[in-house]
Amino acid sequence: MSKPYYDAADLRKFGKITEWSEELGTKFFDYYGKVFEEGALTAREKSLIALAVAHTEQCPYCIDAYTKDTLQRGITKEQMMEAIHVGAAIKSGATLVHGVQMMNKVNKLDG
Amino acid sequence: MATKSLKKLGNDLAQSNKQIEILSNGIFKSGELPTFKDKISETSQFPIKAKKLEILQINVGYMCNQVCDHCHVDAGPDRKEIMTRDTMRQCLEVIKNSGAHTLDLTGGAPEMNPDFRWFVEEAAKVGITDFIVRSNLTIIRANKKYYDLPEFFKKHNVHVVSSMPHWTRGKTDKQRGDGVFDKSIKALQELNAVGYGMPGSDLKLDLVYNPSGAFLPGDQVAMEKDFKKALMDDFGIEFHNLFAITNLPIARFLDYLIASENYEDYMYSLVEAYNPAAVENVMCTNTLSISWDGYLFDCDFNQMLELPVNSKSRHISDFNEELLEGRNIVISQHCYGCTAGAGSSCQGVVA
Numbered sequence: 395m396s397k398p399y400y401d402a403a404d405l406r407k408f409g410k411i412t413e414w415s416e417e418l419g420t421k422f423f424d425y426y427g428k429v430f431e432e433g434a435l436t437a438r439e440k441s442l443i444a445l446a447v448a449h450t451e452q453c454p455y456c457i458d459a460y461t462k463d464t465l466q467r468g469i470t471k472e473q474m475m476e477a478i479h480v481g482a483a484i485k486s487g488a489t490l491v492h493g494v495q496m497m498n499k500v501n502k503l504d505g
Numbered sequence: 506m507a508t509k510s511l512k513k514l515g516n517d518l519a520q521s522n523k524q525i526e527i528l529s530n531g532i533f534k535s536g537e538l539p540t541f542k543d544k545i546s547e548t549s550q551f552p553i554k555a556k557k558l559e560i561l562q563i564n565v566g567y568m569c570n571q572v573c574d575h576c577h578v579d580a581g582p583d584r585k586e587i588m589t590r591d592t593m594r595q596c597l598e599v600i601k602n603s604g605a606h607t608l609d610l611t612g613g614a615p616e617m618n619p620d621f622r623w624f625v626e627e628a629a630k631v632g633i634t635d636f637i638v639r640s641n642l643t644i645i646r647a648n649k650k651y652y653d654l655p656e657f658f659k660k661h662n663v664h665v666v667s668s669m670p671h672w673t674r675g676k677t678d679k680q681r682g683d684g685v686f687d688k689s690i691k692a693l694q695e696l697n698a699v700g701y702g703m704p705g706s707d708l709k710l711d712l713v714y715n716p717s718g719a720f721l722p723g724d725q726v727a728m729e730k731d732f733k734k735a736l737m738d739d740f741g742i743e744f745h746n747l748f749a750i751t752n753l754p755i756a757r758f759l760d761y762l763i764a765s766e767n768y769e770d771y772m773y774s775l776v777e778a779y780n781p782a783a784v785e786n787v788m789c790t791n792t793l794s795i796s797w798d799g800y801l802f803d804c805d806f807n808q809m810l811e812l813p814v815n816s817k818s819r820h821i822s823d824f825n826e827e828l829l830e831g832r833n834i835v836i837s838q839h840c841y842g843c844t845a846g847a848g849s850s851c852q853g854v855v856a
Contacts, residue, residue, distance in 0.1 A: 406773060438727065466716065467723040468731055470673055 405455045438467050445474060446481035507572045510581040511757060518760045519579060521811040527759065528838040532769055538776050541840045548781040552833040555803070558826055559791040562609040562805060562851065563588070563596055565621060566797045569613040570647045573668075573681045575715065575758040577809055580613040588797040590620045595799060595821045597627055603826055605793075606634040609851065611805065614644045616651060629661040637664045639713075639851075642692040643685055655692075655699045664709040665701055666748070666851075667693075670717050672735035680717045693742045702744040711746045713853075719767035721774055721845055722749035725854045748853030751775075753806050753842035775841035783848025786855040789834045795821055803834045805851070810839065 412419030430440050441463045448456030464474050512519040518527075532538045545551045567584035569576075600608055608628055615621055615638055629636060638658065645654045658665055669689060670680045677686035693710075696702060702710030712732065716722050729747035736742040752758045754771060762768040789803040793814075799821040802808040816832045818825035848855035 406777075436727075437724070438731075462720050465718065465720045468671065468714075468728055470671075470676065 400454050402454075402458060405458060408455070438469065441467055442469065442473070442477045446477045449478045450481040450485050507574060507581075507757070509572065510567075510579045510583050511760060512579055513581070513583040516760065518756065518763075521809065524755050524759055525810055525812075525837060527763070527768075528754065532772060533838055538772060541836050541838050544776070544779055544841075545781075545784055545836075545844075548784070550781060550784045553784065553787065553790065553836065555830055555832045555834060556790045557830060558603060558605050558793055560607040560609055560788070560851075561596075561600060561603065561605045561793055561795065562611060563795045564611050564797055564805060564808060565593075565613070565615045565618040565624065567613045568617045569641065570617065570644055571614070571641055571682055571685065573757070574761060575680060575717075575752050577753055577756045577758060577806060578613060579756040579809070584613065586797045587618055588620070588799075590623065592797070592799045592821065593620055593624045593627075595824075596795060597624075597631065599821060599824045600628060600631050600633060603824075607637065608633045608635070609637040609639070609792075611639040611851075614641050616640065616644045616654060622657065625657070625661050625663065629663075635664055636662065637666050639666050639668075642667045642669070642689040643681075645692040645695065646688040655695050655701065658696075659699050659701070659708055662708070664711070665696060666711045666713060668715070669693075669712040669732070670715060672732050672739070676717050690740050690742065693736070693744070694740065697741075697743055702742075704743065710744045711748060712744050713748045713750055715750045715752055719762060719765065719771045721751055721778060722849070725749040725847065746853070748851070749847075749849070750851070750853065751842045751845055751849035753839045755806055755839050756809055772838070772841070775845045778845035779841060780844055780846060780848060780856055783844040783846075783856040786848065786850075787840075787843045788850035788852070788855070789843075792851075793829065801829070804843075806839055806842075807835055810837070812837070 409423070412423070430437060430444075441460060444456070445460040445464050448460045461474070510519070517523045533540050542551055545553065564578075566587035567578055567580045568582065568587060569580035569584070570582060572581040610625070612618070618624070625638070640654070645651050667689075668681070669677070671677050674686040677689065678684065693702070696710055699708070700706050701708040714722060714728055714732065722728065725747060728749055732747050733744070736744070754762055754768070759768070762771050789807075792804060794802040794805045794808050796802065796808050800808075801814045801816070801819055801821065801824070802812065803814055812835045813819050814829065814832060815835050816829050818828040843849050
Protein backbone atom coordinates (compact mmCIF):
# COMPACT_ATOMS: atom_id res chain seq x y z
CA MET A 395 0.00 0.00 0.00
CA SER A 396 1.40 3.34 -1.00
CA LYS A 397 1.76 6.07 1.57
CA PRO A 398 1.67 9.44 -0.15
CA TYR A 399 3.40 12.37 1.52
CA TYR A 400 0.32 14.49 0.91
CA ASP A 401 -3.19 13.49 1.99
CA ALA A 402 -6.07 15.81 0.94
CA ALA A 403 -7.88 15.01 4.20
CA ASP A 404 -4.94 16.52 6.17
CA LEU A 405 -6.08 20.00 5.18
CA ARG A 406 -9.02 19.62 7.55
CA LYS A 407 -6.54 19.00 10.36
CA PHE A 408 -4.63 22.22 9.72
CA GLY A 409 -6.17 23.82 12.82
CA LYS A 410 -4.58 21.14 14.97
CA ILE A 411 -1.16 22.77 14.68
CA THR A 412 -2.25 24.98 17.59
CA GLU A 413 -2.32 21.90 19.83
CA TRP A 414 1.47 21.71 19.95
CA SER A 415 2.05 25.43 20.14
CA GLU A 416 -1.10 27.21 21.11
CA GLU A 417 0.10 30.80 21.26
CA LEU A 418 1.96 30.78 17.95
CA GLY A 419 -0.72 28.73 16.20
CA THR A 420 -3.50 31.01 17.40
CA LYS A 421 -1.58 34.12 16.44
CA PHE A 422 -0.98 32.66 13.00
CA PHE A 423 -4.64 31.84 12.40
CA ASP A 424 -5.77 35.24 13.70
CA TYR A 425 -3.30 36.89 11.34
CA TYR A 426 -4.33 34.64 8.46
CA GLY A 427 -8.00 35.41 8.97
CA LYS A 428 -7.32 39.12 9.16
CA VAL A 429 -5.25 39.11 5.98
CA PHE A 430 -8.14 37.72 3.94
CA GLU A 431 -10.75 40.16 5.23
CA GLU A 432 -12.14 42.84 2.94
CA GLY A 433 -9.67 45.74 3.08
CA ALA A 434 -7.96 48.04 0.60
CA LEU A 435 -8.19 44.95 -1.61
CA THR A 436 -11.45 43.05 -1.94
CA ALA A 437 -11.72 39.52 -0.53
CA ARG A 438 -12.18 38.42 -4.15
CA GLU A 439 -8.90 40.00 -5.26
CA LYS A 440 -7.12 38.42 -2.33
CA SER A 441 -8.55 35.04 -3.20
CA LEU A 442 -7.16 35.27 -6.75
CA ILE A 443 -3.75 36.35 -5.46
CA ALA A 444 -3.81 33.40 -3.06
CA LEU A 445 -4.70 31.04 -5.90
CA ALA A 446 -1.75 32.26 -7.98
CA VAL A 447 0.67 32.07 -5.04
CA ALA A 448 -0.66 28.62 -4.10
CA HIS A 449 0.60 27.48 -7.49
CA THR A 450 3.95 29.21 -7.38
CA GLU A 451 4.45 27.72 -3.92
CA GLN A 452 3.20 24.41 -5.33
CA CYS A 453 1.21 23.78 -2.17
CA PRO A 454 -1.44 21.12 -2.93
CA TYR A 455 -3.47 22.03 0.14
CA CYS A 456 -3.54 25.70 -0.83
CA ILE A 457 -4.47 24.83 -4.41
CA ASP A 458 -7.45 22.77 -3.18
CA ALA A 459 -8.48 25.47 -0.75
CA TYR A 460 -8.24 28.45 -3.09
CA THR A 461 -9.70 26.69 -6.11
CA LYS A 462 -12.76 26.10 -3.96
CA ASP A 463 -12.63 29.60 -2.52
CA THR A 464 -12.47 31.27 -5.93
CA LEU A 465 -15.32 29.06 -7.22
CA GLN A 466 -17.40 30.10 -4.23
CA ARG A 467 -16.84 33.72 -5.15
CA GLY A 468 -18.19 33.14 -8.66
CA ILE A 469 -14.76 33.51 -10.25
CA THR A 470 -14.70 31.78 -13.64
CA LYS A 471 -12.19 29.13 -14.71
CA GLU A 472 -10.81 31.52 -17.33
CA GLN A 473 -10.07 34.08 -14.59
CA MET A 474 -8.51 31.38 -12.42
CA MET A 475 -6.23 30.21 -15.22
CA GLU A 476 -5.17 33.78 -16.01
CA ALA A 477 -4.28 34.32 -12.37
CA ILE A 478 -2.08 31.21 -12.44
CA HIS A 479 -0.37 32.52 -15.58
CA VAL A 480 0.49 35.69 -13.69
CA GLY A 481 2.22 33.54 -11.07
CA ALA A 482 3.89 31.45 -13.75
CA ALA A 483 5.08 34.54 -15.61
CA ILE A 484 6.71 35.88 -12.45
CA LYS A 485 8.30 32.48 -11.78
CA SER A 486 9.73 32.20 -15.29
CA GLY A 487 10.68 35.88 -15.29
CA ALA A 488 12.50 35.34 -12.02
CA THR A 489 14.45 32.49 -13.62
CA LEU A 490 15.24 34.36 -16.79
CA VAL A 491 16.20 37.66 -15.20
CA HIS A 492 19.03 35.73 -13.53
CA GLY A 493 20.28 35.22 -17.08
CA VAL A 494 21.67 38.73 -16.77
CA GLN A 495 23.81 37.53 -13.87
CA MET A 496 25.04 34.66 -16.03
CA MET A 497 25.79 37.05 -18.86
CA ASN A 498 27.66 39.40 -16.52
CA LYS A 499 29.74 36.52 -15.23
CA VAL A 500 30.53 35.21 -18.72
CA ASN A 501 31.55 38.69 -19.83
CA LYS A 502 33.84 39.05 -16.83
CA LEU A 503 35.45 35.61 -17.09
CA ASP A 504 35.55 35.20 -20.82
CA GLY A 505 35.12 38.71 -22.17
CA MET B 506 -26.60 17.24 -19.08
CA ALA B 507 -29.56 15.26 -17.74
CA THR B 508 -32.70 14.95 -19.84
CA LYS B 509 -34.72 12.69 -17.56
CA SER B 510 -35.56 12.75 -13.86
CA LEU B 511 -34.01 10.21 -11.50
CA LYS B 512 -37.52 8.86 -11.05
CA LYS B 513 -37.93 8.23 -14.76
CA LEU B 514 -34.47 6.66 -14.92
CA GLY B 515 -35.41 4.29 -12.10
CA ASN B 516 -32.44 5.55 -10.05
CA ASP B 517 -32.44 4.36 -6.41
CA LEU B 518 -32.03 7.95 -5.27
CA ALA B 519 -35.48 8.77 -6.62
CA GLN B 520 -36.68 7.02 -3.46
CA SER B 521 -36.71 9.32 -0.47
CA ASN B 522 -35.92 6.51 1.98
CA LYS B 523 -32.71 5.73 0.08
CA GLN B 524 -31.64 9.35 0.40
CA ILE B 525 -32.36 9.40 4.12
CA GLU B 526 -30.43 6.14 4.48
CA ILE B 527 -27.36 7.70 2.86
CA LEU B 528 -27.66 10.83 5.00
CA SER B 529 -27.97 8.74 8.17
CA ASN B 530 -25.21 6.20 7.53
CA GLY B 531 -21.53 6.46 6.61
CA ILE B 532 -19.63 9.36 8.17
CA PHE B 533 -22.60 10.27 10.39
CA LYS B 534 -23.22 6.77 11.69
CA SER B 535 -19.52 6.19 12.40
CA GLY B 536 -19.38 9.43 14.39
CA GLU B 537 -16.76 10.95 12.09
CA LEU B 538 -19.15 13.87 11.76
CA PRO B 539 -21.84 14.81 14.30
CA THR B 540 -25.46 14.34 13.27
CA PHE B 541 -27.46 17.55 12.87
CA LYS B 542 -29.36 16.68 16.03
CA ASP B 543 -26.14 16.33 18.03
CA LYS B 544 -24.73 19.51 16.56
CA ILE B 545 -27.70 21.71 17.43
CA SER B 546 -27.90 20.06 20.83
CA GLU B 547 -24.39 21.38 21.59
CA THR B 548 -25.87 24.88 21.60
CA SER B 549 -29.16 23.77 23.23
CA GLN B 550 -31.07 24.45 20.02
CA PHE B 551 -32.70 21.03 19.81
CA PRO B 552 -35.57 20.63 19.11
CA ILE B 553 -36.12 23.39 16.58
CA LYS B 554 -39.66 24.63 17.09
CA ALA B 555 -41.97 26.28 14.59
CA LYS B 556 -42.79 29.89 15.42
CA LYS B 557 -45.69 31.90 14.05
CA LEU B 558 -46.52 31.03 10.44
CA GLU B 559 -45.43 33.77 8.03
CA ILE B 560 -44.83 32.07 4.69
CA LEU B 561 -46.93 29.50 2.88
CA GLN B 562 -44.93 27.83 0.14
CA ILE B 563 -47.05 25.83 -2.27
CA ASN B 564 -45.51 23.37 -4.68
CA VAL B 565 -48.03 23.20 -7.53
CA GLY B 566 -46.28 20.32 -9.30
CA TYR B 567 -42.97 18.72 -10.19
CA MET B 568 -43.29 19.13 -13.95
CA CYS B 569 -40.65 21.43 -15.44
CA ASN B 570 -39.39 22.35 -18.90
CA GLN B 571 -35.81 22.03 -17.61
CA VAL B 572 -33.83 19.17 -16.06
CA CYS B 573 -31.21 21.02 -14.00
CA ASP B 574 -28.27 19.00 -12.75
CA HIS B 575 -28.77 19.87 -9.10
CA CYS B 576 -32.54 20.04 -8.77
CA HIS B 577 -33.65 19.05 -5.27
CA VAL B 578 -37.14 18.37 -6.61
CA ASP B 579 -35.90 15.98 -9.33
CA ALA B 580 -38.22 17.97 -11.56
CA GLY B 581 -38.50 17.58 -15.31
CA PRO B 582 -40.85 17.21 -18.27
CA ASP B 583 -41.49 13.59 -17.30
CA ARG B 584 -42.83 14.35 -13.83
CA LYS B 585 -46.60 14.07 -13.71
CA GLU B 586 -47.31 15.17 -10.12
CA ILE B 587 -49.56 18.21 -10.56
CA MET B 588 -51.76 20.01 -8.04
CA THR B 589 -55.47 19.83 -8.88
CA ARG B 590 -57.86 22.75 -8.77
CA ASP B 591 -59.62 21.08 -5.82
CA THR B 592 -56.42 21.14 -3.77
CA MET B 593 -55.84 24.73 -4.89
CA ARG B 594 -59.30 25.62 -3.55
CA GLN B 595 -58.34 24.12 -0.19
CA CYS B 596 -55.11 26.15 -0.27
CA LEU B 597 -57.08 29.33 -0.99
CA GLU B 598 -59.23 28.72 2.09
CA VAL B 599 -56.10 28.35 4.19
CA ILE B 600 -54.50 31.49 2.69
CA LYS B 601 -57.66 33.48 3.52
CA ASN B 602 -57.76 32.30 7.10
CA SER B 603 -54.12 32.00 8.06
CA GLY B 604 -51.87 34.70 9.44
CA ALA B 605 -49.25 34.18 6.73
CA HIS B 606 -48.20 37.38 4.97
CA THR B 607 -46.28 35.70 2.13
CA LEU B 608 -47.46 33.22 -0.45
CA ASP B 609 -44.70 31.49 -2.40
CA LEU B 610 -45.56 29.36 -5.45
CA THR B 611 -42.94 26.92 -6.61
CA GLY B 612 -42.55 23.69 -8.58
CA GLY B 613 -41.22 22.36 -11.05
CA ALA B 614 -42.16 25.22 -13.29
CA PRO B 615 -45.34 26.42 -11.56
CA GLU B 616 -46.54 28.00 -14.81
CA MET B 617 -46.88 24.51 -16.34
CA ASN B 618 -49.74 23.60 -14.03
CA PRO B 619 -52.87 23.98 -16.23
CA ASP B 620 -54.66 25.79 -13.38
CA PHE B 621 -51.73 28.08 -12.57
CA ARG B 622 -53.32 31.27 -13.93
CA TRP B 623 -56.64 30.55 -12.29
CA PHE B 624 -54.86 29.99 -8.99
CA VAL B 625 -52.82 33.19 -9.27
CA GLU B 626 -55.95 35.23 -10.10
CA GLU B 627 -57.82 33.79 -7.13
CA ALA B 628 -54.90 34.06 -4.71
CA ALA B 629 -54.19 37.66 -5.74
CA LYS B 630 -57.70 38.58 -4.60
CA VAL B 631 -57.02 37.40 -1.05
CA GLY B 632 -54.77 40.38 -0.43
CA ILE B 633 -51.58 38.73 0.70
CA THR B 634 -48.70 41.17 1.30
CA ASP B 635 -46.03 39.41 -0.75
CA PHE B 636 -47.06 37.03 -3.52
CA ILE B 637 -44.04 35.19 -4.92
CA VAL B 638 -43.85 33.03 -8.02
CA ARG B 639 -40.58 31.13 -8.49
CA SER B 640 -40.13 31.24 -12.23
CA ASN B 641 -37.23 29.56 -13.99
CA LEU B 642 -37.28 32.34 -16.66
CA THR B 643 -36.91 30.02 -19.67
CA ILE B 644 -40.57 29.03 -19.35
CA ILE B 645 -41.44 32.55 -20.51
CA ARG B 646 -39.68 31.77 -23.79
CA ALA B 647 -40.55 28.05 -23.96
CA ASN B 648 -43.81 28.35 -25.88
CA LYS B 649 -45.83 31.26 -27.18
CA LYS B 650 -48.63 30.48 -24.73
CA TYR B 651 -46.23 31.72 -22.04
CA TYR B 652 -44.99 34.84 -23.84
CA ASP B 653 -47.45 37.08 -21.99
CA LEU B 654 -46.35 35.89 -18.53
CA PRO B 655 -44.50 39.15 -17.71
CA GLU B 656 -47.74 41.09 -18.32
CA PHE B 657 -49.74 38.49 -16.39
CA PHE B 658 -47.37 38.72 -13.42
CA LYS B 659 -47.56 42.50 -13.55
CA LYS B 660 -51.36 42.49 -13.62
CA HIS B 661 -51.46 40.53 -10.37
CA ASN B 662 -48.51 42.29 -8.77
CA VAL B 663 -46.62 39.02 -8.47
CA HIS B 664 -43.12 39.12 -6.97
CA VAL B 665 -40.94 37.20 -9.43
CA VAL B 666 -38.03 35.19 -8.03
CA SER B 667 -35.88 33.50 -10.64
CA SER B 668 -32.90 31.18 -10.72
CA MET B 669 -29.76 32.47 -12.37
CA PRO B 670 -26.70 30.39 -11.49
CA HIS B 671 -24.12 32.67 -13.06
CA TRP B 672 -23.68 35.77 -15.17
CA THR B 673 -21.77 33.81 -17.80
CA ARG B 674 -23.27 31.53 -20.45
CA GLY B 675 -20.86 28.66 -19.84
CA LYS B 676 -21.55 28.17 -16.14
CA THR B 677 -25.29 28.67 -16.50
CA ASP B 678 -25.76 26.22 -19.37
CA LYS B 679 -23.56 23.61 -17.70
CA GLN B 680 -25.95 23.48 -14.75
CA ARG B 681 -29.28 24.17 -16.38
CA GLY B 682 -28.96 22.99 -19.98
CA ASP B 683 -27.85 24.32 -23.37
CA GLY B 684 -29.51 27.55 -24.36
CA VAL B 685 -30.83 28.31 -20.88
CA PHE B 686 -28.59 31.36 -20.46
CA ASP B 687 -29.72 33.10 -23.66
CA LYS B 688 -33.39 32.39 -22.95
CA SER B 689 -33.02 33.59 -19.35
CA ILE B 690 -31.40 36.83 -20.50
CA LYS B 691 -34.21 37.42 -22.98
CA ALA B 692 -36.82 36.71 -20.29
CA LEU B 693 -35.12 39.10 -17.86
CA GLN B 694 -35.09 41.82 -20.53
CA GLU B 695 -38.80 41.27 -21.09
CA LEU B 696 -39.50 41.47 -17.38
CA ASN B 697 -37.49 44.70 -17.24
CA ALA B 698 -39.46 46.02 -20.21
CA VAL B 699 -42.76 45.82 -18.29
CA GLY B 700 -41.16 47.40 -15.23
CA TYR B 701 -39.90 44.40 -13.24
CA GLY B 702 -36.65 44.84 -11.36
CA MET B 703 -36.23 48.52 -12.18
CA PRO B 704 -34.82 50.77 -9.45
CA GLY B 705 -37.64 51.95 -7.21
CA SER B 706 -40.21 49.74 -8.97
CA ASP B 707 -42.84 47.95 -6.88
CA LEU B 708 -42.67 45.10 -9.37
CA LYS B 709 -40.12 43.01 -7.53
CA LEU B 710 -37.65 40.87 -9.45
CA ASP B 711 -35.12 38.94 -7.40
CA LEU B 712 -32.61 36.38 -8.58
CA VAL B 713 -31.51 33.18 -6.92
CA TYR B 714 -27.91 32.06 -7.15
CA ASN B 715 -26.91 28.54 -6.21
CA PRO B 716 -23.44 27.11 -6.81
CA SER B 717 -22.85 25.08 -9.95
CA GLY B 718 -20.93 22.36 -8.12
CA ALA B 719 -19.78 20.87 -4.82
CA PHE B 720 -19.01 24.14 -3.07
CA LEU B 721 -20.86 26.63 -0.90
CA PRO B 722 -22.16 29.99 -2.07
CA GLY B 723 -19.97 33.03 -1.53
CA ASP B 724 -20.96 36.18 0.30
CA GLN B 725 -24.45 37.22 -0.85
CA VAL B 726 -23.71 40.96 -0.92
CA ALA B 727 -20.50 40.52 -2.94
CA MET B 728 -22.20 38.11 -5.35
CA GLU B 729 -25.10 40.52 -5.83
CA LYS B 730 -22.65 43.28 -6.71
CA ASP B 731 -20.90 41.07 -9.27
CA PHE B 732 -24.20 39.89 -10.78
CA LYS B 733 -25.55 43.44 -11.03
CA LYS B 734 -22.44 44.79 -12.69
CA ALA B 735 -22.11 41.93 -15.18
CA LEU B 736 -25.80 41.77 -16.14
CA MET B 737 -25.96 45.55 -16.56
CA ASP B 738 -22.67 45.85 -18.49
CA ASP B 739 -23.34 42.91 -20.79
CA PHE B 740 -27.11 43.00 -21.27
CA GLY B 741 -28.52 46.17 -19.67
CA ILE B 742 -30.48 44.06 -17.16
CA GLU B 743 -31.70 45.35 -13.80
CA PHE B 744 -32.93 43.34 -10.83
CA HIS B 745 -33.53 43.99 -7.15
CA ASN B 746 -31.91 41.43 -4.84
CA LEU B 747 -29.82 38.32 -5.18
CA PHE B 748 -30.54 35.38 -2.87
CA ALA B 749 -27.54 33.09 -2.42
CA ILE B 750 -28.82 29.60 -1.69
CA THR B 751 -26.82 26.55 -0.62
CA ASN B 752 -27.39 23.29 -2.48
CA LEU B 753 -28.82 20.72 -0.09
CA PRO B 754 -27.56 17.16 -0.39
CA ILE B 755 -30.77 15.56 -1.62
CA ALA B 756 -32.20 14.23 -4.91
CA ARG B 757 -30.17 15.10 -8.01
CA PHE B 758 -27.57 17.09 -6.08
CA LEU B 759 -26.99 14.13 -3.77
CA ASP B 760 -26.70 11.87 -6.82
CA TYR B 761 -24.14 14.27 -8.29
CA LEU B 762 -22.16 14.46 -5.02
CA ILE B 763 -21.93 10.69 -4.80
CA ALA B 764 -21.15 10.12 -8.48
CA SER B 765 -18.41 12.77 -8.44
CA GLU B 766 -16.97 11.47 -5.12
CA ASN B 767 -17.64 14.82 -3.47
CA TYR B 768 -20.23 13.67 -0.94
CA GLU B 769 -17.98 13.38 2.12
CA ASP B 770 -16.01 16.55 1.42
CA TYR B 771 -19.24 18.46 0.85
CA MET B 772 -20.72 17.25 4.13
CA TYR B 773 -17.48 18.25 5.88
CA SER B 774 -17.76 21.72 4.31
CA LEU B 775 -21.33 22.07 5.56
CA VAL B 776 -20.51 20.88 9.07
CA GLU B 777 -17.38 23.05 9.30
CA ALA B 778 -19.41 26.08 8.23
CA TYR B 779 -22.18 25.33 10.79
CA ASN B 780 -23.45 28.57 12.29
CA PRO B 781 -25.69 28.43 15.38
CA ALA B 782 -26.98 31.95 14.59
CA ALA B 783 -28.43 30.61 11.33
CA VAL B 784 -30.34 27.94 13.27
CA GLU B 785 -32.26 30.71 15.02
CA ASN B 786 -33.74 31.99 11.76
CA VAL B 787 -33.87 28.88 9.65
CA MET B 788 -36.87 29.08 7.31
CA CYS B 789 -38.77 26.06 8.65
CA THR B 790 -39.48 28.12 11.77
CA ASN B 791 -41.84 30.47 9.90
CA THR B 792 -42.70 28.56 6.72
CA LEU B 793 -44.97 25.70 5.77
CA SER B 794 -44.49 23.78 2.57
CA ILE B 795 -47.56 22.27 0.86
CA SER B 796 -47.07 19.51 -1.67
CA TRP B 797 -48.92 19.07 -4.97
CA ASP B 798 -51.23 16.57 -3.26
CA GLY B 799 -51.91 18.81 -0.28
CA TYR B 800 -49.65 17.40 2.41
CA LEU B 801 -47.82 19.67 4.84
CA PHE B 802 -44.05 19.76 5.36
CA ASP B 803 -41.59 21.89 7.30
CA CYS B 804 -39.87 22.86 4.04
CA ASP B 805 -39.66 21.96 0.35
CA PHE B 806 -36.65 19.73 1.11
CA ASN B 807 -38.55 17.67 3.68
CA GLN B 808 -41.34 17.44 1.13
CA MET B 809 -38.94 15.82 -1.33
CA LEU B 810 -37.66 13.50 1.39
CA GLU B 811 -41.27 12.70 2.31
CA LEU B 812 -40.73 13.70 5.93
CA PRO B 813 -44.17 15.02 6.95
CA VAL B 814 -44.76 17.63 9.64
CA ASN B 815 -44.70 16.38 13.18
CA SER B 816 -48.30 17.37 13.90
CA LYS B 817 -51.82 15.99 13.85
CA SER B 818 -52.55 18.57 11.17
CA ARG B 819 -50.83 16.95 8.22
CA HIS B 820 -52.93 17.83 5.20
CA ILE B 821 -54.32 21.05 3.78
CA SER B 822 -57.83 19.63 4.33
CA ASP B 823 -57.26 19.56 8.09
CA PHE B 824 -55.00 22.59 8.35
CA ASN B 825 -54.84 23.89 11.91
CA GLU B 826 -52.51 26.82 12.48
CA GLU B 827 -52.69 26.55 16.26
CA LEU B 828 -51.74 22.89 16.21
CA LEU B 829 -48.87 23.53 13.80
CA GLU B 830 -47.34 26.40 15.75
CA GLY B 831 -44.75 25.15 18.19
CA ARG B 832 -44.39 21.79 16.45
CA ASN B 833 -40.97 20.17 16.49
CA ILE B 834 -39.27 20.50 13.13
CA VAL B 835 -38.32 17.20 11.48
CA ILE B 836 -34.57 17.19 10.88
CA SER B 837 -31.86 15.12 9.27
CA GLN B 838 -28.34 15.75 8.02
CA HIS B 839 -29.56 17.69 4.95
CA CYS B 840 -30.48 20.49 7.41
CA TYR B 841 -26.78 21.39 7.61
CA GLY B 842 -27.35 22.99 4.21
CA CYS B 843 -29.53 25.70 5.76
CA THR B 844 -27.18 26.46 8.68
CA ALA B 845 -23.84 26.76 6.88
CA GLY B 846 -22.10 30.13 6.90
CA ALA B 847 -24.62 32.95 6.69
CA GLY B 848 -27.35 30.34 6.45
CA SER B 849 -29.62 29.61 3.52
CA SER B 850 -33.32 29.82 2.86
CA CYS B 851 -35.65 30.41 -0.07
CA GLN B 852 -35.16 34.12 0.73
CA GLY B 853 -31.35 33.86 0.79
CA VAL B 854 -29.10 34.25 3.82
CA VAL B 855 -30.61 34.27 7.32
CA ALA B 856 -27.69 35.22 9.57
